[in-house]
Amino acid sequence: MDSMITAAARALAAGDPLGALNRVALRDDAPALALRGIAMAQLGDFLRAKALVRRAARAFGPKEPLARARCVVAEAEIALASRDLGWPAKSLDTARATLDAHGDRVNAAYAQYLEARRLLLIGRLDEAECTLAEPHPVPLPPAIRAARELLVAGIAIRRLRTNVARAALARAEQAARHAGIPALMAEVENASLVLNTPAARLIARGEQRLLLLDDVEALLASEVLVIDARRYAVCAASTVVSLARRPVLFELARLLAQAWPEDVPRSTLIEQAFRTKHADESHRARLRVEVGRLRTMLGTLADVSATKQGFALAPRGTREIAVLTRPVEERHADMLAFLSDGESWSSSALALALGASQRTVQRALDSLAAAGKVQSFGRGRARRWVTQRVPGFTTTLLLPMPLPS
Known part of the structure; x- marks a missing residue:
């Protein structure tokens, strides 16, 4: 040369x-x-x-x-x-x-x-x-x-x-x-x-606090029964029960864990887990079925007991119960996490990274764009999407991927 x-x-x-x-x-x-x-x-x-x-x-x-x-x-x-x-x-x-x-x-x-x-x-x-x-x-x-x-x-x-x-x-x-x-x-x-920035939020006994990655690692290695809203799983030390494909069961587990040691009224469980405001006998029957499934899934980690008003989560042994979630919770958080790395993404790349269909990703992007959270430039195959990083928080992209079901 x-x-x-x-x-x-x-x-x-x-x-x-x-x-x-x-x-x-x-x-x-x-x-x-x-x-x-x-x-x-x-x-x-x-x-x-x-x-x-x-x-x-x-x-x-x-x-x-x-x-x-x-x-x-x-x-x-x-x-x-x-x-x-x-x-x-x-x-x-x-x-x-x-x-x-x-x-x-x-x-x-x-x-x-x-x-x-x-x-x-x-x-x-x-x-x-x-x-x-x-x-x-x-x-x-x-x-x-x-x-x-x-x-x-x-x-x-x-x-x-x-x-x-x-x-x-x-x-x-x-x-x-x-x-x-x-x-x-x-x-x-x-x-x-x-x-050195908050990576998750802990909810336990009615209180909330932000956690660093070191704290998250220590929590998941402890004997605390963790309802992990980042990976849609219930964890205690080396035991992990994935509810990634059972969204209703996970929502019930989270509601019960957030109220622990108190119980949750049946009307509240039906309204939030089933997304309805008008409960009838069919909803109450379905709730009993779903609670039974959740009890079976949790196995030796915890029990779900019926109370006069509703249901309560009861951990086995002397375990505490905590909910671990993202520092900032909102719809399509996984997609925002990828976009917040500062690069411009195509919808096809997001679909590949998220393991979702391109049409699903496109609908989510349109929804986020309408809310002013993302913006696009270019047209057709050259169209790219970007967003601003949430200041003061690490992105969920840097946290573990969802566990296999």
């Missing part, structure tokens, strides 16, 4: 996209196109960046597989940054194999990081961990080490392993300082704030 290409590449590696563009902005050869695309991606113009990287890949041609593979990795990173989660992951796997075969271990490791990052975004934590666990035959540059440690911390936070997350963030901070890239250091700093 000539000196201008080398200088532009070094500028990009140091986080200086404008310096790189000053050297290659007027050139249309394949290496210059690739560097221009990466620079535009760093500046946030993802559409132009994607077009430039694809032009570079075509310009390199089939006789330069290594350069084409690097372009594919760059395009994959642009797709992740623009939340195009439907981008073909097999292309990245093929590029990674090509990089390995040609001895480019560093870029192969970066392709591995991008693959794990995509898996984390769509909630496939086990696969992301397995991808990161693969060994690297060569030492990684500080910037890639920092990015990898951020990913390790993200997985640990989602799994509520705060000590592992803190250690990974400390390593990420050290690597980012060594790299000397301001944007990377800012990303590590923002990730560290998650551990």
Whole structure:
């Protein structure tokens, strides 16, 4: 490569996209196109960046597989940054194999990081961990080490392993300082704030208080019977009963837990669990059936006893009862959590990340837009959605995914 290409590449590696563009902005050869695309991606113009990287890949041609593979990795990173989660992951796997075969271990490791990052975004934590666990035959540059440690911390936070997350963030901070890239250091700093901002709200004996991630981890490891409204489950130490597919049962459990040690009138349970204001004998019969199902689901964790006025939750043994919920509760909270990461999302990417149909996601987005909580730009396939982050609270995206039923 000539000196201008080398200088532009070094500028990009140091986080200086404008310096790189000053050297290659007027050139249309394949290496210059690739560097221009990466620079535009760093500046946030993802559409132009994607077009430039694809032009570079075509310009390199089939006789330069290594350069084409690097372009594919760059395009994959642009797709992740623009939340195009439907981008073909097999292309990245093929590029990674090509990089390995040609001895480019560093870029192969970066392709591995991008693959794990995509898996984390769509909630496939086990696969992301397995991808990161693969060994690297060569030492990684500080910037890639920092990015990898951020990913390790993200997985640990989602799994509520705060000590592992803190250690990974400390390593990420050290690597980012060594790299000397301001944007990377800012990303590590923002990730560290998650551990020091409220992540959940605890409701127990009629009182409420905010919890940090450490407090949430300690609570779920204790003997307290926790009605977890974030994952729609009932937990006590190592025992977990998922009610994710039984919304009525979960609503009954939550209402009973919030009133504990008092009981809840039957009329209140019918009105809030069944969403009706006019109860009749059929509703009261259904309530008895649903309470019986809840009693069976809870098993040895707790009992649901009938009282003169209604029903009461009675924990087994000497357990306390608490409700764990999001710090700010509102409809479509999971979707707002994804949107509040500061990036622009398409409805198809949100559907993939949430495991919902695209039509369901679109209806929810329209509802949030009507309430002024999200806004969109672009049209058709280019339409993207954004929102503002809720100040002072970590997003629910960083909390564990719902438990399997």
